[in-house]
Amino acid sequence: MSLSIYDTASRKVQPVKITDGKVTMYCCGPTVYRDAHVGNLRTFLLADLVRRALEMHGTQVELIQNITDVGHMSEDIDSQDKMLEQAKAEKTDPFAIARKYEAGFHNDLSRLKIKPADAYPRASESIALMQVMIAQLIETGFAYIGEDNSVYFDAQSFPSYGAISGNRLDALKPGHRYDYTEDGAKRFHADWALWKNAGMRSEMIWDSPWGPGFPGWHIECSAMSLHFLKGHINLHVGGIDLRFPHHENERAQSNAITGNESVDLWLHGEHLLFEGRKMSKSAGNVVLLQEIIDRGFDPLAVRLCFLENRYRSQMDLTWAAIEAADATIKRWRKKIAGWGLSRISTDSEFLTIIDNDLDTPKAIQYLRAIEKDETLPDRASRFLFADQFLGLDLNRVEEVKAINPEQIQLLEQRMQARIEKRWSDSDSLRIKLEESGLEIKDTNTGQQWSWR
Numbered sequence: 001m002s003l004s005i006y007d008t009a010s011r012k013v014q015p016v017k018i019t020d021g022k023v024t025m026y027c028c029g030p031t032v033y034r035d036a037h038v039g040n041l042r043t044f045l046l047a048d049l050v051r052r053a054l055e056m057h058g059t060q061v062e063l064i065q066n067i068t069d070v071g072h073m074s075e076d077i078d079s080q081d082k083m084l085e086q087a088k089a090e091k092t093d094p095f096a097i098a099r100k101y102e103a104g105f106h107n108d109l110s111r112l113k114i115k116p117a118d119a120y121p122r123a124s125e126s127i128a129l130m131q132v133m134i135a136q137l138i139e140t141g142f143a144y145i146g147e148d149n150s151v152y153f154d155a156q157s158f159p160s161y162g163a164i165s166g167n168r169l170d171a172l173k174p175g176h177r178y179d180y181t182e183d184g185a186k187r188f189h190a191d192w193a194l195w196k197n198a199g200m201r202s203e204m205i206w207d208s209p210w211g212p213g214f215p216g217w218h219i220e221c222s223a224m225s226l227h228f229l230k231g232h233i234n235l236h237v238g239g240i241d242l243r244f245p246h247h248e249n250e251r252a253q254s255n256a257i258t259g260n261e262s263v264d265l266w267l268h269g270e271h272l273l274f275e276g277r278k279m280s281k282s283a284g285n286v287v288l289l290q291e292i293i294d295r296g297f298d299p300l301a302v303r304l305c306f307l308e309n310r311y312r313s314q315m316d317l318t319w320a321a322i323e324a325a326d327a328t329i330k331r332w333r334k335k336i337a338g339w340g341l342s343r344i345s346t347d348s349e350f351l352t353i354i355d356n357d358l359d360t361p362k363a364i365q366y367l368r369a370i371e372k373d374e375t376l377p378d379r380a381s382r383f384l385f386a387d388q389f390l391g392l393d394l395n396r397v398e399e400v401k402a403i404n405p406e407q408i409q410l411l412e413q414r415m416q417a418r419i420e421k422r423w424s425d426s427d428s429l430r431i432k433l434e435e436s437g438l439e440i441k442d443t444n445t446g447q448q449w450s451w452r
């Protein structure tokens with residue numbers, strides 16, 4: 001057995017194709033004009049989970065994730081470049097914006113224990129790659145130069161357009177916004193720009209055989225995935241909103257270049273809501289990982305919350321769920337340290353659960369049952385084996401904070417009260433100790449304390 005995943009294009013759970021013990025993966029990366037929110041991080045975690053599930057079987061994974069630092073237009077009708085808009089807002093150079101948020105992205109990934117990709121190519125440094133591809137698409141009749149000197153992909157030249165999303169060209173009506181606003185320069189309403197003529201724009205533009213301009217967003221992912229993964233991608237990851245038009249257009253471009261199906265499996269993660277509301281900048285409902293850390297939670301509590309939900313379902317993250325997950329991780333770390341460990345052995349039951357289309361909620365339930373089963377001799381081994389996939393740092397020993405002199409005095413007073421059978425004093429001292437953050441248990445060998 002090895003990993004199977006739901007493929008959006010075939011609408012079936014399919015085994016991930018492994019060639020000579022290796023899988024090539026591409027995950028659409030961030031547009032670096034702002035910090036990634038926890039919704040974006042859920043999608044980036046999905047790539048990490050796939051990678052770890054494959055690595056659990058000894059499969060080698062090559063993962064590429066792009067950095068979109070040019071060319072991604074915002075959704076609004078004025079069609080401004082997001083990077084340039086933000087540079088204006090922060091009164092700085094667009095590349096300074098890009099590098100600042102790119103650094104923040106890497107920082108968030110490491111705080112969530114997402115293993116780094118093999119390369120993070122930047123769109124702005126891959127312009128030549130894109131231009132070579134665009135020239136080839138023009139030469140082979142898949143693209144044309146429009147009246148505005150922008151280059152467009154000819155959607156009708158690619159008969160299987162729509163295979164991922166089900167949005168067939170004959171059903172796509174004019175007037176629907178597929179991509180940038182156009183002024184009649186393209187031949188067909190569903191065609192999209194591969195190279196945009198600079199027009200009045202003076203920043204973030206490059207020379208090209210078609211005049212100065214900048215690349216479209218979709219061509220970026222075709223150029224980088226095919227170049228870095230040498231012409232074939234076993235598994236392609238992104239959020240569900242990228243299914244159309246981004247991945248549909250990417251597939252058309254890539255297949256037109258390679259002459260075959262360039263991606264074996266299209267994996268899409270469902271969106272994250274926060275406290276019941278869609279997470280988006282425009283809705284003013286963006287939560288950053290930093291905010292969760294600032295509230296005193298372990299960032300890995302968010303990772304556990306994501307694991308408790310299947311990637312294919314929309315999920316609602318709440319502060320209460322983060323708090324509960326934070327407590328669970330701390331409890332597990334403490335228990336695992338207490339159980340002791342001689343060696344970690346393979347747990348094939350656990351592997352079977354995750355191999356089934358990453359059934360992480362079932363994997364977490366499985367561990368909760370192991371936690372409760374006191375007859376199992378190898379509980380630490382099972383947890384730490386699972387943690388190679390879960391990435392929750394479960395073998396981290398939680399620091400035990402020392403108690404202060406006042407608490408020591410209260411504990412001594414309570415011990416004395418119990419010896420003298422002054423039960424109501426003992427009870428009120430317990431309340432005081434609890435208020436100071438301790439938990440008190442009375443056992444055969446006397447009172448025991450721990451931090452709550």
Ligand code: AMP
Nearest residue numbers: 030031039040043238239240271272279
């Ligand atoms: P962006 O930086 O906007 O290009 O998005 C980066 C990734 O995050 C893409 O794969 C998006 O599909 C994904 N994404 C955006 N919003 C959400 C959300 N609320 N939940 C999960 N993934 C999201």
Ligand code: ZN
Nearest residue numbers: 028029221246
């Ligand atoms: Zn992409």
